[in-house]
Amino acid sequence: xxxxxxxxxxxxxxxxxxxEDALVDWIDGSLSPQDVRRLAAESGRADLYDRxxxxxxxxxxxxxxxxxxxxxxxxxxxxxxxxxxxxxxxLVGHESDEILKLERSAPTAAVPAQLRLVREETDDRAAWSxxxxxxxxxxxxxxLVAGAAYWTTQMMRSASPRLANPGTTIAKNDxxxxxxxxxxxxxxxxxxxxxxxxxxxxxxxxxxxxxxxDASMARSSGFAAGPVAREVNIDEALSLxxxxxxxxxxxxxxxxxxxxxxxxxxxxxxxxxxxxxRDVPPAVLAASLPATSEASRAFxxxxxxxxSSAQPAMARGPAMFSTASLISPLIGPGAAVTSIAxxxxxxxxxxSASYLLDLPQTERAFDVIRAVLRDRLKGEVVFAExxxxxxxxxxxxxxxxxxWTKPSSxxxxxxxxxxxxxx
Amino acid sequence: xxxxxxxxxxxEQFPANLPSLAHVTCLPLVNPSPMPxxxxxxxxxxxxxxxxxxxxxxxxWSLLIREYQxxxxxxxxxxxxxxxxxxxxxxxxxxxxxxxxxxFDGRSKLSTWMIRVTMNVCLSKLRAEKxxxxxxxDSIAAGSSGDGRAGDWEDLVAQESRAGREPAGTAxxxxxxxxxxxxxxxxxxxPExxxxxxxxxxxxxPYEEIAQVLGVAVGTVKSRVFRARTALRDMVEQMARASAPxxxxxx
Numbered sequence: 150x151x152x153x154x155x156x157x158x159x160x161x162x163x164x165x166x167x168x169e170d171a172l173v174d175w176i177d178g179s180l181s182p183q184d185v186r187r188l189a190a191e192s193g194r195a196d197l198y199d200r201x202x203x204x205x206x207x208x209x210x211x212x213x214x215x216x217x218x219x220x221x222x223x224x225x226x227x228x229x230x231x232x233x234x235x236x237x238x239x240l241v242g243h244e245s246d247e248i249l250k251l252e253r254s255a256p257t258a259a260v261p262a263q264l265r266l267v268r269e270e271t272d273d274r275a276a277w278s279x280x281x282x283x284x285x286x287x288x289x290x291x292x293l294v295a296g297a298a299y300w301t302t303q304m305m306r307s308a309s310p311r312l313a314n315p316g317t318t319i320a321k322n323d324x325x326x327x328x329x330x331x332x333x334x335x336x337x338x339x340x341x342x343x344x345x346x347x348x349x350x351x352x353x354x355x356x357x358x359x360x361x362x363d364a365s366m367a368r369s370s371g372f373a374a375g376p377v378a379r380e381v382n383i384d385e386a387l388s389l390x391x392x393x394x395x396x397x398x399x400x401x402x403x404x405x406x407x408x409x410x411x412x413x414x415x416x417x418x419x420x421x422x423x424x425x426x427r428d429v430p431p432a433v434l435a436a437s438l439p440a441t442s443e444a445s446r447a448f449x450x451x452x453x454x455x456x457s458s459a460q461p462a463m464a465r466g467p468a469m470f471s472t473a474s475l476i477s478p479l480i481g482p483g484a485a486v487t488s489i490a491x492x493x494x495x496x497x498x499x500x501s502a503s504y505l506l507d508l509p510q511t512e513r514a515f516d517v518i519r520a521v522l523r524d525r526l527k528g529e530v531v532f533a534e535x536x537x538x539x540x541x542x543x544x545x546x547x548x549x550x551x552x553w554t555k556p557s558s559x560x561x562x563x564x565x566x567x568x569x570x571x572x
Numbered sequence: 573x574x575x576x577x578x579x580x581x582x583x584e585q586f587p588a589n590l591p592s593l594a595h596v597t598c599l600p601l602v603n604p605s606p607m608p609x610x611x612x613x614x615x616x617x618x619x620x621x622x623x624x625x626x627x628x629x630x631x632x633w634s635l636l637i638r639e640y641q642x643x644x645x646x647x648x649x650x651x652x653x654x655x656x657x658x659x660x661x662x663x664x665x666x667x668x669x670x671x672x673x674x675x676f677d678g679r680s681k682l683s684t685w686m687i688r689v690t691m692n693v694c695l696s697k698l699r700a701e702k703x704x705x706x707x708x709x710d711s712i713a714a715g716s717s718g719d720g721r722a723g724d725w726e727d728l729v730a731q732e733s734r735a736g737r738e739p740a741g742t743a744x745x746x747x748x749x750x751x752x753x754x755x756x757x758x759x760x761x762x763p764e765x766x767x768x769x770x771x772x773x774x775x776x777x778p779y780e781e782i783a784q785v786l787g788v789a790v791g792t793v794k795s796r797v798f799r800a801r802t803a804l805r806d807m808v809e810q811m812a813r814a815s816a817p818x819x820x821x822x823x
Contacts, residue, residue: 169798170791176801204801207808210754211773213747216646223645224659231637231666238667 386532401528423508618682665690757807765800
């Protein structure tokens with residue numbers, strides 16, 4: 150028998166604990182009048198009759214709703230809804246774990262309502278917090294990879310001038326006639342930034358060595374005839390670029406605009422779709438040149454031998470040493486890319502410079518670059534089909550990884566195409 | 573005060589593959605006779621229905637739904653006071669019942685077990701609603717009007733009263749007013765107290781059956797019923813006191 154010390158409350162003086170069971174029976178009308186009188190007397194509460202009477206009226210009101218006799222009808226479509234839900238369940242599978250959890254949870258009246266709410270809230274938080282470590286790990290890894298890609302790219306870019314600028318300078322300094330004289334290189338260096346002068350001198354000497362060995366072969370190879378099998382239009386050029394069998398040749402008598410072109414290409418302005426890279430791998434350059442060209446072989450040999458390290462300078466003796474030339478191949482990202490030759494260094498009879506051109510794979514982009522090349526170099530621009538696939542590997546760029554941050558109009562894929570500047 | 577130990581079907585007891593309903597048609601009830609069944613007949617029919625569902629007879633689902641949809645919907649409607657939400661909860665309850673039919677051990681009546689599952693669904697829903705309401709300033713601003721869906725409830729009370737099941741005249745009007753007051757107070761009670769009053773006073777389940785639904789002893793049920801009735805009486809009085817000044821202002 151449970152007792153209720155607090156209810157029914159009343160101002161009576163001699164109050165005794167009243168059994169809740171007995172009170173419920175009283176409310177339900179299952180007590181005899183004698184038992185009712187005895188209970189009222191035992192409780193010593195004057196208002197007990199009134200209170201029990203109230204509860205009896207409330208009970209009667211609820212009973213009169215007629216729920217037990219089917220007063221509340223289900224909606225007509227409930228049957229079909231349940232069947233549809235069951236069919237969906239059978240097709241999709243069991244309901245979510247969340248619903249199962251709710252089904253299993255016991256409604257515990259003993260637990261205060263507020264505490265139960267907190268528990269449920271805590272359960273939701275716990276379910277969420279279980280996923281947090283894996284999400285955080287994934288986010289951390291993503292940040293790490295993105296950061297590594299970004300800094301690698303930045304470091305490689307910062308290393309590039311040390312390797313390629315001198316070569317480019319020499320390339321721009323038409324070496325056909327001078328055939329590697331130090332004076333010729335020195336005169337061209339005056340047009341470049343002071344920071345690259347020393348390296349330019351070293352590279353000029355490098356090319357001197359290369360030129361003396363291979364210049365005769367280059368001249369005799371007829372390199373000016375070009376590497377291509379045939380000229381193609383823009384549509385074909387797009388598909389060839391996808392296949393890696395496209396080169397762009399520019400033949401010009403006046404290369405004064407080359408410097409400006411290179412500057413624009415290596416430091417693209419906002420909205421400029423194309424970029425130039427001076428780092429053309431020898432293999433790419435070799436594949437872009439005709440297979441029979443001795444000049445190309447000579448260039449590749451030379452670039453592999455001298456291209457990006459201080460070995461030639463060291464070989465020339467102590468007089469040519471410099472701190473920069475010693476340290477540059479050993480420290481920093483440049484050491485990691487020593488296999489990349491200063492590809493724009495061409496000592497052939499007519500090939501003046503070479504680049505890797507990175508541009509969107511769209512007709513408009515190809516049109517634009519053709520117009521730009523014509524405008525800057527005042528020469529003929531030819532899209533040339535190569536007999537074999539050029540092993541161009543796209544450089545991983547942080548900007549590439551962030552393609553989704555750009556406008557959707559810039560979501561086209563990009564291609565790298567060898568650009569050969571010939572005089 | 574003991575815990576409410578609702579035993580609901582566990583996932584390991586669910587049928588592995590529920591059959592498709594593509595071929596299900598609306599079949600007549602097993603016993604279409606207008607004569608009321610005896611309790612034993614009803615129990616036997618329920619057990620046969622359970623056996624058919626367990627054997628994978630999807631047509632039995634339809635029979636079960638038709639047999640119990642009004643009862644379960646009534647429980648849900650009294651609990652949440654919204655017909656659409658009650659229909660959703662009833663649907664959920666049926667899905668759970670049929671999926672977990674293997675966990676029905678026959679110790680209680682099928683109807684008792686189904687009401688138990690249904691009540692669990694309702695209480696879970698109400699707890700979630702309460703959480704949301706606590707988080708919503710708008711709901712706080714709504715104040716004593718609850719969730720603003722009381723219209724359904726009062727319409728139904730009026731509809732039930734108009735149905736003429738009770739004596740006409742003054743007594744009918746008084747009863748209707750009493751119903752409105754009690755229902756208004758009922759919806760302000762805690763869901764657990766509301767649940768036990770719905771089972772006991774609205775549905776008229778005997779205490780033994782309520783004890784099976786709640787998984788507690790009969791004495792505990794009686795204690796909870798008494799406390800819920802006391803809370804209801806207090807709420808009715810509290811609401812009457814609150815409405816008295818308003819009525820004076822209107823006068």
